[in-house]
Every structure is written in C-alpha cells, then in structure tokens.
Amino acid sequence: MIESLLVANRGEIARRIIRTARRLGIRAIAVHSEADAGLPFVTEADEAVCVGPANPAQSYRNVEAILAAAKSTGAQAIHPGYGFLSENADFARTVEASGLIWVGPGADAITAMGDKINARNLMAAAGVPVAPGTTDPAADLDAAVVAAAEIGYPVMVKAAAGGGGMGMGVATDEAALRTEYDKVRSFAERMFGDGSVLIERYFPRVRHVEVQILGLADGRVVALGERECSVQRRNQKLVEESPSPAVSPELRERILAAAVRAGEAVGYRNAGTVECLLVPRQRDASGDGPASEEFYFLEMNTRLQVEHPVTELVYGVDLVEEQLRVAAGLAPTFDPDALAPRGHAIELRINAEDPKRFLPGPGVIKTWVEPTGEGVRVDSGYVEGNTVTPFYDSLMAKLIVNGATRAEAIERAKAAVAAFELAGPKNNLPFFAELLENEEFLSGDYDTAIVTRMR
Template sequence: MFHTVLVANRGEIARRVIRTLRTLGIRSVAVYSDADADAPHVREADDAVRIGPAAAARSYLDIDAVVAAAVHSGAQAVHPGYGFLSENVAFARACVEAGIVFIGPGDGALEVMGDKIRAKEHVAVHGVPTVPGFSAIGLTDAEIATAAAETGFPLLVKPSAGGGGKGMQVVRAPSELPEALATARRVAGAAFGDDTLLLERYIERPRHIEVQVLADAHGNVIHLGERECTLQRRHQKVIEEAPSPVVDAATRARLGAAACAAAASVDYRGAGTVEFIVAGDRPDEFSFIEMNTRLQVEHPVTELVTGIDLVEQQLRIAAGERLSIAQDDVRLTGHAIEARVYAESPARGFLPATGAVLTWRAPAADGVRTDSAIETGSTVSADYDPMIAKVIAHASDRVAALAGLDAALADTVVLGVDTNVAFLRALLAETVVHRGDLDTGLIDRLPPFVAPNPSPAALAAAAAAAAAADAGAAAVGSGAARTWGARPGWRAGADHVVPLARFLTDTDEIVTDGVSSGRTDGADAAGTATATPTAVDGDGAIWVHADGATHRLRPLTRRQAMQRRLAAQDRVGAASDPDLRAPMPGAVVAVHAAAGDRVVSGDRIVTIEAMKMEHPVTAPHDGVVTIEVAVGDQVRRDQVLAHVIADQEEPA
C-alpha cells in the first residue's frame, strides 16, 4: 500500500478522500489555488502544495503544476477525485512518466470511454445496447441537419468529451438545431477543450440509471448494484438514490452484466460507473449512455447500502491488490438517498450565488452523512462548481430514507450564501417523488419555485437580531446616545422592546413580523438560550434559519417601506427597464446582437458563464439595442450589459 497520496482536487471530494487516507494510515497531500489557501481540505491534509491562481485552468487543470506538486511532496500516487483532471488521459500519462501511480484506469479505458462517440461504438460491438444516433465529426452543419432528419426528432446534442450534462441541448425541431449546435460547441470547447459533438435520439420521459463497477488488474470485475439519478435540472443531477425504486432483481442482474461487460471490454481497472437510459414506461429496457472512468459525486449512496468504502477499493486496486469482494458477497441493505446542496438562488431562476459563509451547521442524526466543502468562515466564489455539500440519508426502506433526508435538510444551516435547500425539500415533498414515478424532465415541468415565507419564529429572531445590531451600532457613540439612542422602547431593568419590524425579502416582498417585543441577547422570553441561528452580512441584511428554512431579510424603516410602495405604484403601466444587467458575476461568453440591431422581447442579447453554467440575458421588450460589453469581459452582478430602447422612447 502507498505511504503518501496526493489528492488532485478540492472541496468535499478532497476532504472525503483524505478521510479514507487517514483511516488507512496513509499520508495525504492536498493541492490548492490562491482562492483555496484557507479551505478546509488544505488544513485537513497532512501536507499541502500551492499550484496556482484561482482560475482552474491555471491551477487544478494545470497538469505540469499538479505533477510537480506530487513529485515535490514525495507522493507515490495521485487520486484525482472527480471533475478537473480525473478523466484526462494526458494527466494519467504524465503521472506514469513521473513514476507516480494514477489512481484510475489505464490509457486505453480513458481514451475509449472518454470519447462518447467511440465509447458507444465500442460497447455496441460487445453486446451492450445503445441509443440510435450519430457522430458529428467531419460533418458540416448542413450535413448534420440531414443526418438529424434521418435519425428523427427530438434529438439530444451533447459534447463527446466531458460529462456532468454540460453543453447538452434538446432539439425538438429542425429550426432549433443551429442554435443548439453553437451553444453545445461553445460550452464543450470552454469546459473540455474539445467541441466534438454527438447527436442521439432523445428518449421522452427517460430514467437515468447507473451501475457502479469495481475491476482489478487481475481480470476480476463486479458490480455493486444500481443508482437512480433521474431527478435532474438541465442535465445536472440533484437527487440520487440506491437502489432504484423500479429495478427488480432480474433487471438488476441484466444491468450489472451489461456494465461489467462494458468495463471488461476496455480492461478496466478501479472504480467506474456505467450509465444507462431507461424508458419510463419500460423499466426493463435500457441503453448505454456513457461510462464515467472515475468516482461519481453520488458514490455515498452505494457505500451506505453496500457497506463498501469505494475510495479504499480504488487505493487497493491501484496498489495491485486483488478484489477481496466477489459478486456473491455484494448485498444491498436498506435504502440511501442523497441531495446535492448548491450555492444558488432557486427563487431567482437558480442563479449561482457567492459570498461569505457566516454560519455552517451540518445536520446531526442517526443514518445521516454529510460531505461538505465549506465551514463557517468559508468563501464561496464563482471560480468553481457551485456544489457546496451533499446530505445523504440511509434507512431501512425508501419511505424512511425520504423522511430522514427531509429532516436532515431542514436541520442544515447555511447563512450568508443562498442555497437550494428549500427547493430540495419542496422537491422531496412532491407526490410523484414519493411514488417513485420519475423522469429526467420532472423538475423542469414543475412550476417556478417560490421561496417559503418567513415563519413567525424566523421574523421574531430577525427582529431581535436587527435590534441587537442597532444597539451595537449606537453603543459605538458616547454619552446619552449610548444609553438612550439605541432604539425606541429601551428601558432600564427590562426586556428590550422591539417596535413593529418590517423586512424586505430577496424577492422584493415587504413582510412585517407582527412582534411587539423581544430580547436582543439570543434568549427567549423565559431567558432560555434559543436555537435560532442568525447572522448579519456586510450589507446589513439579517440571515435567519428557523422552522427548517433559511431567509435573508433586509430591515426597513416605516419611511423606507412607504417609499417603496409609492415607487411601485408609479411604475405600474410604465415601460420595462431598458437596462440589461448581469444577474450574477461571471464572464461574457457570447454577444448575440450588434449595436443598432432591432430585437424583440425574449431575444438573447448576451450570455454569461459562471460556475460552469451559461445564463442568457434577454431583451425585456421590443426595441433597438446598444451593447456595453464584449466577449471575454468579466462582469459584476448588476453591471449594465446592454440597453434596449423601446420604440416610443428616446435615448437619454
């Protein structure tokens, strides 16, 4: 076994790998960019090496820098985690050339399975069922359109390289194909450095089911059952579970056999995942999608139902050991469900969120596991993927696991950065989810998410926090101001009286707490310490977690509330704002119109990329456009990108 392993990743997966290394008594070496100098994975490792600035292309994706860090630290092996360089054949070769073991498959498997087109053709020869489609290599757009018509719509356009759903576009009619091709190529080129495309028939209401495999260098290949990964938003997985609620024992055996055949066909070594698409109305029919030659984000659900540490198996296989587990040894016990916690704002169209984590508290309950990238004091930036944690529940059956996960999410506290936790809880409450009647388009068909209103407990805690903040600010003064100027209603020897408080939510709704009194010392009326976490951010907004939900509330005076209502009345019937602003910080990756062009409401004007996702900014009304940015510009949140002057308006 290795004595030193470098973990070529960051965030929760780096911490998770380091955990197993520590259990096995193996020295761990972390790598970090300037943005991650104070990250938890850096402190938890036995040693750490800086590899570059914040941009991933100049740090975590820099092959020379990562290999040099491994050599410098004395690492015998490199664990790539997932994402970044985990499926990069050039990186695997560079490790081997430096005399370092790459904890993953060999060159052949990486090359074949890293190319979706080649992988599909390869496994079909070995009897694995595949989806009808074609490669766009060497084809002009006109030839692609002809082949698409022959294959039939709807089609799924996807990059041949990479994974994670990035760049995938669903095309339902020939007229949609040109824009889909352009978007897929742009995303693929930026994310993977390869804009080769694959087009396949899009299966309506499909289920996404994947099989975990383990294979050693001695010809042994086994599977550890399947995972249901159907709940996705824009091809990004949101909820995963094991086992699938629709796979019976016979289908599980067939899926496992197909997955093992795919792995054996490339002399696979290590942990890998073979992904299949399953027709919603015919769960016993499945087709190969791709093979991920690495650990998956959702691997914890398999670990919990099998009791097998997949990272440990990766290490033992890479060290040349034989698998100590036979297929007959694999038993699935109970049910496990995982939710991905993203830094994003569901109520604002799932825009990525950034900022300082003022408070982090993981749920603590039997049967619950949390793998997190953050802690109190962490900073969530736009440089990397927005996933900040995974919450996983394991129970005796699916019903209990669903209830356990919901309770765990209700007890997950993140103050300072917007997350999707409230959305996850709403999704888990859907009747179709409880029935297991899933398909990959389910989330996209749901009505727009509306954030829950703050509960009386949340408003009371926010009012007390606001009063405490005001009192603290007043205490900075001197003399009478320190005693009498804090807030109206203060009296010596009594509880602080909080006047009727008004708050503005992030959806611009004014809410009133209805609380006439409260304490500012974090205690309830009986003087008992409360368990309601609150925090005040740099803009003076109050973050509060109560009754299983988190809210960001901005205190308003009565005058401010009245001014907002009057301004809203004045805007009724007026033209929409001509200024198009950046919804989040990011990079401009496309400008779809030129200055002076006439556009109509809904036309794409600018596309911004942030946290590996593209976000179009569209025209709010018909008119003439002027552009303020260019491709490659880095923009701030709310920065003006363009103007659309309505027909009846005159430029200022």
C-alpha cells in the first residue's frame, strides 16, 4: 500500500480523502491556498503546505507548486480529488514522469474522454448507445445549421471540451441555433481554450443517471450500480440517490453492461463515472412499469465524483480506499463477482447559496451543528468559525442518508435537514426541506426540470 499521499484539492473532498488515508495508516499531506489555511482539511492532515494565494490558478491549479510540495514532503502519491486538476491529462503525465503514483485513470483515458465528440465516437464504436449528433465538430455556423437540420430540432449545442454542466445551450429552431452557437463557442474558447462545438439531439424531458465504474489493477472493469442525478439547477446536481427509482431490473442490466464496455474501450483503471440520459416513455394504462427505458451515453467523468458516498453506502465499500488499492496494484477489498446493493441512499449538496435563486452567498459560519443518528453521514469541509470565501465552489457539505428502502431514506433525510443547524452564509437547506415534501420527488417519477417546476 501507498505510504504517503498528497491530496491536491481542498474542502470536503480533501478532508474525505485524508480520513481514509489516515484510517489506512497512510501519511496524509494537504496543500492549501492562503485563503484556506484555517479549514479542517489543513489541520487534520499530518502535514500541510501552502501553495499560493486564493486564486486557484496560483494555488490549486499551480502544477509546479503542487509538485514542489510533493517533493519537499516526500509524498509517494498524489490524489487529485474532483475539479481543479483531476481531469488534466498533462498533470497526470507530469505526476508519473516525476516518479510519483497518480491515484486516478491513466492520462490516455483522460484525454480520450475529455473531448465530448471523441468520447461519443469511441462509445458508439464500443456499442454504447449515443444520442443522434455530430461525429465531428461543427466547424462554423453554416455547418451547425446543416447538422441541426439533419438531426432535427430541438438540439443541444455543447462545448466539446466542456464539463460540469457548463458550455451548453438549447436551440429550438435555426434562429435560436445561430444565437446559441456563437454564445457557446465564445464561452468555450474563453473557459476551456477550445471553441469546438458539438450538435446533439435535445430531449425536452430526460433523467440524468450515471454508473460508478472501477477499473481494477488486474485489468477488469466492474460497475457498482447507478445513481439518479436529475435534481439539478443550471445543469448542476443538487441531489443524488442510489438506486435510481426510474431504472427497472432489465434496464439496470443493460446500462451497467454498457458502462463496463465504455470503461473497457479505453482500458480504464481506477474510479470513474459513465453519465447517461434516460428518455422517459409513458407508463402503461395500469400506471405500472418504469417511466424510462431508453438511455444514451452523455460523458465519462475520469475521476471520483462528488456523489460517490451514495454508492459507498449502498455497496458497503470505501471508494477512496479502492482507488488507492488500484493505484498501488492491489486487489479490491470486495469480490468483483459478488457485488450486490443493499438499501437506498440519498445525498443532498449543502451549498452556500440562497434557496430560491441559488445565487452564491458566502460568509462567516456563525453556527454549524451537523445532524447525527442512524443512517446519517455528513461529509463537510467546514466547521463553526470558518469563512466560506467567494473564491471557490459554494459546496460546504454533503448530507448523506441511507435506509432499507427509499421511503425510509427520505424520512431520515427530512429529519436530518431539520436538525442541521447552519447560520452565517446563505444556504439551501430550506430548498431541501421543500423538495423532500414535493409529491413529484416522492413519487420517484421526476426529471431534470423538477427544480424549475418548483420555482
């Protein structure tokens, strides 16, 4: 097993990784910006190094500073968490070229999946369903217009290098396409340094379901169930649950098999997520049967996901430990041929944002009391007295609950939301209290527009 680990991230995910590392007897090393010096992940690490000012480009994305910290502390491996440099293939290559262990998929897999058009084409070749769309970037507006006419409106205009719900627009006709194409291309050039644009069929009513995969050290790829991620604002997730209430046993078998094929197609190692769109169909006359049966590949996230805890609770594994074992060339702690889910888990992302418009509301945390009890877990990045700054993502904590059934998990979530005492920054706990009483959510028959309908 790895003996010393540098965590190239911050907040709750850094704290989460450090917790597992220390449980395994691994020396945990944190890197932090000047703005984060007082956060728990810094004080809980065995060693911590400041790598720059608040600006992420000068700290958490500062490759030279992070590698210098690894060298000065004698780190053996680097775990990138999610965001920042986690899906940067050049960083992965540089880490390994420096003689360090990279806790993540290989750089070639990151590169292959980092471009949405290339990823779509690879998946189609591997027999993974993809939505109708372009196989090459739409070189200019005229090409986009022709492609959209062939695909059929409405269409989604996507930045090929985008991710995290950014760099997308919907066009219902040619006039809208002309506006959205220029907008998305300009955004993509500014944010990702790549203005390549993909045109794809847009489904007005869809569910967002993803599969957790793990590429093992022996070359096998296994799937650890699916997660429902359809509660979103601005195409970014707020709630995740596992298993998905929309997925029938027959569909689950198909979607998990497709996710494994996706991983095998790129020789995937370590943790990753295959994201899919589920297109709902009408229920039969009796009202029975699942509302979704067809699925299409959306993208692959070549890293650990924010929502990995729901999979951990349903499958009884520590995905960070499994990541470390794969990176060290060790077998998993579980039997890959005997994976079986138990119960139901739900995650709520507690953000420093107002619960109506979801606009950021950073500030000093005056009160922070986490809920406890059976089936309740909180992965937090802050404690009372800390300051949520405007420099980073608004995520403060993840409230995760599990129960024997979805109904039991929802009841525990309601109680936990009510018991979570948080004052200072704006927060979205009131939204979750509302959601957990919403009939559409309670029924399990909801889609990605549920938050819009609630507002």
